[in-house]
Amino acid sequence: MRAARTAYPLKWRIMDTLEGVAAAIWPARFRRATPYLMLLPAVLLVGLLVLGLIQIADASLRTLDTTTFQFSDNYSIANFRRALTEPLFLVVAQRSLIAALIVTTVTLVFAFPYAYLMVRTRSPGLRKFLLIALFLPFFIGQVVRAYGWLIILGNQGMVNEALGLVGVAPMRLIYNYPAVLFGLVQYMLPFAVLMLAPALTAIPEELEAAAGSLGASWVRTFIHVVLPLARPGFIGAGVVVLTLSLTDFAVPAILGGGSQDFIANAIYDQFFRTSDQGLGATLALMLVALGSILVGLVFALFGAGTLAMGRSRA
Amino acid sequence: MQEPFRAVASREAEGGREIAVTVRNVGMDFDGVHAVKNASFDLPKGRFLTILGPSGSGKTTLLRMIAGFQTPSSGEIFINGEAVSAVPPHKRSIGMVFQRLALFPHMTAAENVAFPLKMRRRDARTIPDRVERYLALVRLGGYGGRRIHELSGGQQQRVAIARALVFEPDLLLLDEPLAALDRKLREEMQLEFRRIQRELGVTTINVTHDQREALVVSDDIVVMDQGEIQQKARPIHTYRQPRNAFVANFIGVTNFIAGTVRAVSEMGDVSIFRGDLMLAGKLGDPANPPAEGDKASGAIRAEQIRLAGDAAQLLTLDCVLAGTVTDTIFEGERMVYEVACAAIGDEVIRVFDHDPAAHTQFDIGESVFLGWNARDMLVFR
Incomplete structure (x- = not known):
């Protein structure tokens, strides 16, 4: 028993369990998609940035009416x-x-x-x-x-x-x-x-x-x-x-x-x-x-x- | 093609005995550790010297001091008669091939070879010609436009050699450049070094831990151990007349039999006792003989021992021992027998058998007889 424990330490058992859980959530046949999965967080972050840029681009095309403090509804390149x-x-x-x-x-x-x-x-x-x-x-x-x-x-x-x-x-x-x-x-x-x-x-x-x-x-x-x-x-x-x-x-x-x-x-x-x-x-x-x-x-x-x-x- | 090479060759012919490098009482300490102790030797112009030793023997430190990358803690180095301790590397006329070659990766082969000429401000119009000539010398004609990473290991070696030689240095230093190559390529490059060195006649100092390389390429070998020069001799003398037990052990395969000196003759004959066994041999270092009763050991090369199944076949030999084969190792060109001899406390003696017909002669466990001549056993303190 003792020999077995030294041959197969606790850390390995924990890793085995984690691997089992991972396999249940993300089966091996999905493996080809794994790199894309890892790319996802970065793509999401950059995507949010792009959304923000679109918003800013939209704002940049509207002029401020200094009397009403309202933005124009129509686009112009006045800014x-x-x-x-x-x-x-x-x-x-x-x-x-x-x-x-x-x-x-x-x-x-x-x-x-x-x-x-x-x-x-x-x-x-x-x-x-x-x-x-x-x-x-x-x-x-x-x-x-x-x-x-x-x-x-x-x-x-x-x-x-x-x-x-x-x-x-x-x-x-x-x-x-x-x-x-x-x-x-x-x-x-x-x-x-x-x-x-x-x-x-x-x-x-x-x-x-x-x-x-x-x-x-x-x-x-x-x-x-x-x-x-x-x-x-x-x-x-x-x-x-x-x-x-x-x-x-x-x-x-x-x-x-x-x-x-x-x-x-x-x-x-x-x-x-x-x-x-x-x-x-x-x-x-x-x-x-x-x-x-x-x-x-x-x-x-x-x-x-x-x-x-x-x-x-x- | 011939012109500059002839100039170097004639310089050598005129002053073949001139000394190119003198190392005098040179020592190097690193934080109290003596990397090199009191090293001295002279190297005549045009000769190929190899500094041979195990790692940590101080051989690379000695080379780096000659190159100027390190300053000796004591002693002085002379190149062409001038003390060089105060001369920085780039002012010394030394071509060096580095252990990992140190080729410039951002340059082509030709640009690498042209580098020392540009740094020495040679006439720019003559540079391309000269670069091509030296690339041809190392058999890389037409490869000048290649980038370093596009060349094979052997080709990179050749670029490094061409770069070290193209400015016609007084001295060529080789810092174990062949250590990383596979055996076949290494042996090929050893012969290349020898050919180029002879063609140009450039004084060369090579550092290696490879005894075969030292024997093959050198005119002289300096053997170093623990920072000290053990022996400086021509390759054949280094092998046949090692000065001490370290040299005998480091080069070739040598069996040592420890014993006590019984008698020493004026002629250099010596006999030692190991228990009841008397072994006759020659003094390894006649200048420094052991006295009667001193501890000493007899050294006998593995290839100088004959092996036979019957003692009668070894009658002409001076010393015969009985033993049992404990291992047989087939190395291709030879068979190595390990034989435990009862007369010397079952110590194992290694014997080479180069006779193809006899390679399968003995099996493990078989009783055999070993024999050798007294003149082949060297006795060291």
């Missing part, structure tokens, strides 16, 4: 005309797009050495420290972090006090464009490092040693070997940072102090300040389109396969 012609929206779109591009570039430049050191260091202690430092900001929400920067960079903040000690007059470090960019880079850095690290891990260290023995200095090793092989990581990280920055709300709102609105802030204003859901929906749709075009452009230029999808070429 799109307003979004494309009013200078305010153009300024906001430009500001968001340029910020997204700058933030992506700067973040990738900063994230690479961090990820490289984290992957290649021989000291487990240093690797642990870098990992913890990377994850710590995730535990603090974006809004709290932005307020943190207000405290540090504000007129009576730590930075200005420190500058005062060496005789520099207080500077306005917040409520401007650079402050928003700074906040966004700081927010995006962990995402970029997390996306880059696996791509760098996939590059055998031996390749770098080989490049060295073949006559390449570390700079040329980086340009000709590490960079091309890390491309999937750079593209993945770039796409994530680009879309997250383009659509960000909290950092421009808090560190921009209302003067540095991004598209998301403009949408918020339309929905909750002027209550023009039609125009808000229009702006939302245009943001989706802009993001899709950018991501599509990246995939068209570099191929979706570079996102470590498809077969590895090594």
